[in-house]
Amino acid sequence: MKKNSALKETVLALKKEIQEHNFNYYVKDDPIISDSAYDNLMIKLERLEKQYPELITEDSPTQRVGMLSNTAFNQVNHIKPMLSLSNVFHEDELAAFDKRIKTDLGMESVNYAVEPKFDGLAIALIYEDGFFSLGATRGDGFTGEDVTHNLKTIKSIPLKIDTKSLPSRIEIRGEVVMFKENFLALNKKQEELGQKVFANPRNAAAGSLRQLDSSITATRPLRFYAYSIDFEGIENTLSSHSDSIKLLNELKIPTSNLVKNVTDVVGLLDYYHEIIDKRQGLPFDIDGVVYKVDSLNYQDELGFVSRAPRWAVAHKFPAEEAESQILDIDVQVGRTGAITPVARLKPTFVSGVTVTNASLHNEAELLRKDVHINDFVLIRRAGDVVPEVVSVIKSKRPKNIKVFLMPTECPECGSKLKKEEGEAILRCCKGIQCPAQRKQSVMHFASRKAMDIDGLGEKIIDQLLENKMISDFTDLYTLDLASLESLERFGEKSSKNLIESIRKSKETTLGRLIYALGIRGVGEATAKDLAKEFGTISNIKAQTLHSLEGVDDIGPTVSCFIHNYFNDLKNLDLIDKLINNGVTFKEEVRKEVKFVSEVSEKVFVLTGTLPTLKRDEAKQIIDQYGGKVTSTVSKKTDYLLAGNDAGSKLEKAQALGIVVLSENDLIKWTEE
Numbered sequence: 292m293k294k295n296s297a298l299k300e301t302v303l304a305l306k307k308e309i310q311e312h313n314f315n316y317y318v319k320d321d322p323i324i325s326d327s328a329y330d331n332l333m334i335k336l337e338r339l340e341k342q343y344p345e346l347i348t349e350d351s352p353t354q355r356v357g358m359l360s361n362t363a364f365n366q367v368n369h370i371k372p373m374l375s376l377s378n379v380f381h382e383d384e385l386a387a388f389d390k391r392i393k394t395d396l397g398m399e400s401v402n403y404a405v406e407p408k409f410d411g412l413a414i415a416l417i418y419e420d421g422f423f424s425l426g427a428t429r430g431d432g433f434t435g436e437d438v439t440h441n442l443k444t445i446k447s448i449p450l451k452i453d454t455k456s457l458p459s460r461i462e463i464r465g466e467v468v469m470f471k472e473n474f475l476a477l478n479k480k481q482e483e484l485g486q487k488v489f490a491n492p493r494n495a496a497a498g499s500l501r502q503l504d505s506s507i508t509a510t511r512p513l514r515f516y517a518y519s520i521d522f523e524g525i526e527n528t529l530s531s532h533s534d535s536i537k538l539l540n541e542l543k544i545p546t547s548n549l550v551k552n553v554t555d556v557v558g559l560l561d562y563y564h565e566i567i568d569k570r571q572g573l574p575f576d577i578d579g580v581v582y583k584v585d586s587l588n589y590q591d592e593l594g595f596v597s598r599a600p601r602w603a604v605a606h607k608f609p610a611e612e613a614e615s616q617i618l619d620i621d622v623q624v625g626r627t628g629a630i631t632p633v634a635r636l637k638p639t640f641v642s643g644v645t646v647t648n649a650s651l652h653n654e655a656e657l658l659r660k661d662v663h664i665n666d667f668v669l670i671r672r673a674g675d676v677v678p679e680v681v682s683v684i685k686s687k688r689p690k691n692i693k694v695f696l697m698p699t700e701c702p703e704c705g706s707k708l709k710k711e712e713g714e715a716i717l718r719c720c721k722g723i724q725c726p727a728q729r730k731q732s733v734m735h736f737a738s739r740k741a742m743d744i745d746g747l748g749e750k751i752i753d754q755l756l757e758n759k760m761i762s763d764f765t766d767l768y769t770l771d772l773a774s775l776e777s778l779e780r781f782g783e784k785s786s787k788n789l790i791e792s793i794r795k796s797k798e799t800t801l802g803r804l805i806y807a808l809g810i811r812g813v814g815e816a817t818a819k820d821l822a823k824e825f826g827t828i829s830n831i832k833a834q835t836l837h838s839l840e841g842v843d844d845i846g847p848t849v850s851c852f853i854h855n856y857f858n859d860l861k862n863l864d865l866i867d868k869l870i871n872n873g874v875t876f877k878e879e880v881r882k883e884v885k886f887v888s889e890v891s892e893k894v895f896v897l898t899g900t901l902p903t904l905k906r907d908e909a910k911q912i913i914d915q916y917g918g919k920v921t922s923t924v925s926k927k928t929d930y931l932l933a934g935n936d937a938g939s940k941l942e943k944a945q946a947l948g949i950v951v952l953s954e955n956d957l958i959k960w961t962e963e
């Protein structure tokens with residue numbers, strides 16, 4: 292008995308010691324023992340655990356590697372959506388941001404927390420009772436992928452944190468990155484082994500995290516930097532973003548050591564320039580800096596717009612530019628028939644990849660930039676965005692330049708191209724009768740955020756269309772093993788795999804299905820909103836232009852596209868075919884909206900601290916009764932729900948003659 296408890300103590304002390312060394316090495320960047328001394332500690336622990344397996348705990352450093360994910364990554368629904376940041380590129384946009392914050396808060400001066408914008412992968416870590424229990428990617432912001440087994444291999448992420456004084460469930464968000472020098476070494480190794488090389492550190496980090504076998508991830512040196520912590524009751528414990536960073540540091544979770552506090556636009560710009568100067572020397576890639584209103588109370592007051600907080604902004608660095616030459620220009624037909632002129636370039640290395648094509652957007656842009664074949668040009672590549680031609684280097688203009696004229700007929704189907712009124716873009720209006728649009732629509736349908744048909748890439752789609760095995764995306768569900776096996780370079784195994792992924796895709800959600808249809812103007816977020824708001828296809832079909840416009844982010848143009856789509860028999864036929872071919876989708880549960888005339892369909896703004904309700908609770912009540920909460924007081928506001936310390940919003944509401952409510956009024960109206 293005694294021996295056992297002594298052993299337990301030894302193992303516990305070893306685990307603590309190893310984690311401490313991980314912290315010194317990966318977070319503080321200041322190891323205090325040699326690599327071999329560290330290895331010896333690990334060997335000692337492994338031996339003891341082998342001998343006494345009952346002493347193995349889930350937070351043991353030996354448990355970081357070796358976990359296999361079950362065939363695919365499970366979906367994880369984020370409790371709070373993982374949002375994006377709005378971007379600014381220029382000083383005037385930044386000044387406008389600072390001004391808006393001051394006006395909305397009614398303040399002369401604002402304190403910001405500022406930090407680098409990591410160019411990596413957004414990740415959420417969940418700790419339950421102190422143990423790292425779940426790690427997920429951002430995914431579409433609402434649903435990500437469970438990559439816990441791979442995140443456990445990142446030694447700077449503690450498997451256990453000391454949360455004695457904190458609640459049992461904590462969510463920490465941040466980015467996983469790969470250091471630049473590790474990325475170069477990894478690519479060198481990959482090349483030597485004849486394996487895939489990565490375009491940049493972010494892709495290398497993403498590829499490493501999407502491994503089913505965590506022992507592969509363990510060989511890829513990844514780092515994690517946290518930028519937020521969230522738990523029930525946070526408002527009572529922390530008052531600012533800087534407090535959150537301090538708490539993260541106390542918990543020994545890595546954060547950037549470049550986090551600072553500054554005041555007003557002058558402070559923001561100074562920081563931007565300071566980081567630009569440091570950028571090259573940083574071990575990881577960053578693509579800008581992030582400015583956040585420091586006070587959590589003010590953050591709450593400013594709220595969110597669409598999918599981004601109003602209290603933060605990313606100041607992006609200018610995209611990297613390089614010189615190239617246009618060898619030729621041709622046009623591409625997009626999924627919705629848009630004709631885009633594309634420059635074929637002399638291969639040029641920019642932002643980590645060799646670029647051979649760049650978009651010229653449309654005819655007006657081509658004329659404005661005065662682009663000719665053979666011109667020398669500056670090209671730009673920002674993140675994953677398609678490279679574009681920025682400008683012509685006129686001083687280098689060669690004698691043999693040639694004018695490029697936009698075609699009048701679709702290069703793919705020969706139909707006459709049209710320009711809609713007020714639009715700069717030429718279009719082929721043949722829809723999926725045009726082979727280019729047909730192919731793109733199938734590619735879009737199969738893509739990851741749509742029906743997610745793994746293994747159905749462009750080359751296979753080409754073959755399926757050429758061999759007339761499919762004529763549109765609905766036919767994918769009629770493919771069988773024998774016909775796939777007849778395709779060139781398509782063996783039994785790949786055919787089976789593809790049939791299986793097609794089968795799996797049949798079970799989907801309404802949001803994904805709507806997105807997969809490829810309706811003009813309907814991106815992933817809008818598709819989800821439509822699904823949530825209307826619940827079924829037949830309900831969406833029944834909507835008027837006006838009611839469609841009632842959905843967040845849908846304006847008159849997109850509502851028209853949606854309305855036209857669902858009023859075209861050809862499209863309804865496609866949907867019927869999908870359903871007849873076995874596609875099923877979870878109909879999003881329509882929220883049960885209760886009605887009281889005082890709240891339903893009214894626009895509310897909240898300000899100040901309410902006596903009993905938390906801000907989220909008040910919002911929930913208003914939402915439940917079909918009211919809407921916005922963050923700025925305007926003529927459209929029906930009520931201002933004001934608590935203690937209401938600031939400028941109260942003054943503005945009074946000036947506009949808007950009814951000011953107390954929490955009690957809201958409770959009375961909604962009491963059953």
Ligand code: IVH
Pocket residue numbers: 373374375376377406407408409410412413414429465466518581599600603
């Ligand atoms: S704060 C509400 N801080 O940028 C969103 N995000 O567009 C709050 N990112 O993928 C995010 N560095 O993961 C924040 N220092 C930083 C960041 C950062 C990188 C990423 C984030 C997300 C994207 C948001």
